[in-house]
Amino acid sequence: MTHIKRVVLLMIIMNIVLLSGCSSFFVENNTVEEIAPVIFWSIQEGESGKLKISTLVPPLINEKKSMLTLQVNLLKQGRKDFNLVYYRELKSGQLRMLFISEELAKKGILPLIDTLLTDPDISQRLYLVVIKGNFEDYIRNQVDKQENLDYFLYRMLKHYETKNQGDITVINLHQFLKRLYSPFSDPILPVFKVNKENFIYHGTAFFKDDKLVATISDMNDQILQLLNNDYYLKLLPIPSLAVSLGQIRSKVIIKLASDYSSISIKVNLVGRIEEYRGDKNIVDSDELEDLNQEIKSYLEKQTTALLRNMQQWKVDPLQVGTHSLTPFSQPIKDEEWLRKWGDMELQINYQLDLQTMTNVNK
Amino acid sequence: MPSPSLFEKSSPFSGVYFMLMVNRMQMLYFFIIMPRHLVHPYMIMGIMAVGILSQVNLMLLSKWFSSNFSVQGYQGFVQLLGERTVRVFAFLGLFLILLRITVMTLGFVEIAHQYIFPSMTSNWLILSIFIVCFYLASQGMENTIRFVVIAFLSTIWMVIIYYSFFFPPIASMHDLYPLMPPEWSAISWKGLLLVWSSLSGVEFLVCLTPWLRPKQKMLKYLTIANTISVLEYLVLFISSLLFFSSNYLVKTKYPVLDMVRYLQFPAYERIDIVLISVHLFVLVFVNSIFILLFYGATRILLGKGVQQTTRMGFAASFIIILVSILIVNQWFWKSGEEQNIWLNLQIGVGAFTYLLVPAFLLVATKLKGRFKV
Numbered sequence A: 001m002t003h004i005k006r007v008v009l010l011m012i013i014m015n016i017v018l019l020s021g022c023s024s025f026f027v028e029n030n031t032v033e034e035i036a037p038v039i040f041w042s043i044q045e046g047e048s049g050k051l052k053i054s055t056l057v058p059p060l061i062n063e064k065k066s067m068l069t070l071q072v073n074l075l076k077q078g079r080k081d082f083n084l085v086y087y088r089e090l091k092s093g094q095l096r097m098l099f100i101s102e103e104l105a106k107k108g109i110l111p112l113i114d115t116l117l118t119d120p121d122i123s124q125r126l127y128l129v130v131i132k133g134n135f136e137d138y139i140r141n142q143v144d145k146q147e148n149l150d151y152f153l154y155r156m157l158k159h160y161e162t163k164n165q166g167d168i169t170v171i172n173l174h175q176f177l178k179r180l181y182s183p184f185s186d187p188i189l190p191v192f193k194v195n196k197e198n199f200i201y202h203g204t205a206f207f208k209d210d211k212l213v214a215t216i217s218d219m220n221d222q223i224l225q226l227l228n229n230d231y232y233l234k235l236l237p238i239p240s241l242a243v244s245l246g247q248i249r250s251k252v253i254i255k256l257a258s259d260y261s262s263i264s265i266k267v268n269l270v271g272r273i274e275e276y277r278g279d280k281n282i283v284d285s286d287e288l289e290d291l292n293q294e295i296k297s298y299l300e301k302q303t304t305a306l307l308r309n310m311q312q313w314k315v316d317p318l319q320v321g322t323h324s325l326t327p328f329s330q331p332i333k334d335e336e337w338l339r340k341w342g343d344m345e346l347q348i349n350y351q352l353d354l355q356t357m358t359n360v361n362k
Numbered sequence B: 001m002p003s004p005s006l007f008e009k010s011s012p013f014s015g016v017y018f019m020l021m022v023n024r025m026q027m028l029y030f031f032i033i034m035p036r037h038l039v040h041p042y043m044i045m046g047i048m049a050v051g052i053l054s055q056v057n058l059m060l061l062s063k064w065f066s067s068n069f070s071v072q073g074y075q076g077f078v079q080l081l082g083e084r085t086v087r088v089f090a091f092l093g094l095f096l097i098l099l100r101i102t103v104m105t106l107g108f109v110e111i112a113h114q115y116i117f118p119s120m121t122s123n124w125l126i127l128s129i130f131i132v133c134f135y136l137a138s139q140g141m142e143n144t145i146r147f148v149v150i151a152f153l154s155t156i157w158m159v160i161i162y163y164s165f166f167f168p169p170i171a172s173m174h175d176l177y178p179l180m181p182p183e184w185s186a187i188s189w190k191g192l193l194l195v196w197s198s199l200s201g202v203e204f205l206v207c208l209t210p211w212l213r214p215k216q217k218m219l220k221y222l223t224i225a226n227t228i229s230v231l232e233y234l235v236l237f238i239s240s241l242l243f244f245s246s247n248y249l250v251k252t253k254y255p256v257l258d259m260v261r262y263l264q265f266p267a268y269e270r271i272d273i274v275l276i277s278v279h280l281f282v283l284v285f286v287n288s289i290f291i292l293l294f295y296g297a298t299r300i301l302l303g304k305g306v307q308q309t310t311r312m313g314f315a316a317s318f319i320i321i322l323v324s325i326l327i328v329n330q331w332f333w334k335s336g337e338e339q340n341i342w343l344n345l346q347i348g349v350g351a352f353t354y355l356l357v358p359a360f361l362l363v364a365t366k367l368k369g370r371f372k373v
Helices: A002-019 A077-084 A100-106 A111-120 A135-142 A148-163 A173-181 A219-230 A286-312 A322-324 A334-342 B015-026 B030-038 B043-065 B076-083 B083-116 B122-138 B139-165 B191-200 B204-210 B218-244 B255-263 B271-299 B311-332 B340-373
Strands: A033-037 A040-045 A051-057 A064-071 A089-091 A096-100 A127-132 A186-193 A199-208 A211-217 A233-237 A243-256 A262-276 A345-356
Touching: A002 A186, A002 A219, A002 B311, A033 A111, A040 A100, A040 A135, A040 A148, A051 A077, A051 A135, A051 A211, A064 A077, A064 A135, A077 A089, A077 A111, A096 A111, A096 A148, A100 A199, A100 A211, A111 A173, A111 B271, A127 A148, A127 A173, A127 A211, A127 A262, A135 A186, A135 B204, A148 B255, A173 B076, A173 B083, A199 A219, A199 A286, A211 A219, A211 B139, A219 A233, A219 A243, A219 A262, A219 A286, A233 A262, A233 B076, A243 A286, A262 A286, A286 A334, A286 A345, B015 B139, B015 B204, B030 B043, B030 B083, B030 B191, B030 B218, B043 B191, B043 B204, B043 B218, B076 B083, B076 B340, B083 B122, B083 B340, B122 B139, B122 B271, B122 B311, B139 B204, B139 B218, B139 B255, B139 B271, B191 B255, B191 B340, B204 B271, B204 B340, B218 B255, B271 B311
Parallel strands: A033 A089, A040 A096, A096 A127, A127 A186, A262 A345
Antiparallel strands: A040 A051, A051 A064, A186 A199, A199 A211, A233 A243, A243 A262
């Protein structure tokens, strides 16, 4: 009797196993010698609405590197097709950077970004970069001269991201999307200019929703770092006043009028004068005061111009709108905010506290 | 194979075990999807309010734990309600247990499938989880209750890793505004129901009183467990608000896990995989308890409540559970939360039983006491 029971039990268990089907446990094969975990993808506009995506393989092994480029309709199609043209399987688990061409960014990048976000393999710390110029040419030209080019580009972005070094804008996938979806804040991305020889930081791109609307560079970009992004600059050279400021830390106090008709931005800068090539004797306190005034008015003028531009473009990358939020009142609508932001009166005020290095002398 | 004394009671447990059990039952699967359903910053108040309500409910439940009927276990229920009624409740309990196990397991399997084994057939995952549950449950009720210590210690540390979301540059205060709902209609009632439902599961512990050392201050332990759970909910919800801000939070499926993916540790980047795997301890523990309860309820239903447990009986009830979960998974489970009736059913049923069981037992004891006098 017990014998029959056991047989019945065994049969039932067998059937349960069979119900699960005969598929294998894992389909992934991650033998290191056989895969190519790519570090970056570069996406440009291709012909007739297609995407042109390229990457550098193999990323880590000591083997001659080559560039793969494909024209595809879909991002994932590219991932699949790369495997067909290359003898190693490409894996996206180590994807660290995404280079998007400026033309593509102007048309909107949300579908691309969403694809990357929903892939559990891809880290949300993926760096997004807008590229002006032909990135492929640069890679093709440089890959022989410099080993592990892709890896060093990644290290560069990572270097400036950690501890907000205050030189360049570095934005990752999550930060971009959080700014994209949140009201009162528009996303920004770093812009790099490339030609055959160089890969140069150009400035910061402003996005309206997922479309690039404007790019700022040089002094404007530095001011952006001070006002919002890092609140710190290692160096701020002002050529027109023949002065370089260093180790600047900023404290920004933003006050909105209750009817949103005006905004006052107070910026306290603490830093030091590290270089001076003008004709003032800055050891003398009166002349130093003059220089301070010049720097102050210069910064105020520049900042006002930058903010006027933002108002014109109807973007709010400084996230000024978040200052309208309070714990016990209802937030205003995003569109309403942008309209009010467009014709808001600006009052910008800098407060400088600059030390002189004593050996700067005339 | 199960020993002949599956429900043996050798030494009674202290209330600490129950505290851990209550807490872990409240931290099962639902807390992962909770932030997405609550969304708005003012729902922080909602979690607190539901936590306080739950505390009131636990006060009622602790009255039952201190009554004379609870100490006698099955006999106590029979005395209180009569054998026929107990059987009816056991019959209902079978479905409640089955639903609970199904939703919790399949929800978890869906997560594991998405984050860890996207290429694996989900039935294999279910099968492997249940083989572990079977082993644990077959060690008997006592050993299963002891396992709660492992389940608790292996998962409680998870809250700590969310600390980094509370500091800049990720956190900014304005993501938590406004703290007051604009109007009553803006409150997500379904979200509140979800919080209430995720605090449920405690009501099934009334069946475990025979293993409890009698004459303890149960209220103290229940309060601690409930407080820890509510605090954990708050930490997870606030950190996900800070990380995503409410507009982006709606668009994420499993916010609690996606956030962890953002953390990068030097040695290992996919912390989410560790978290999900470790969470399996809790799932296995709760499932094993419920498998044993299922078997117990079947025995009561068949009128064999006082007889010896048998291997065949236990294996049979285990297989019933496994087969029904596989069937649900194969044909009836639809991923995607909004349409998933199973999930909605469990939210409703869980909330319902958590609300009614303590009150019902209290009323029944009071009535019985009055008739005696």
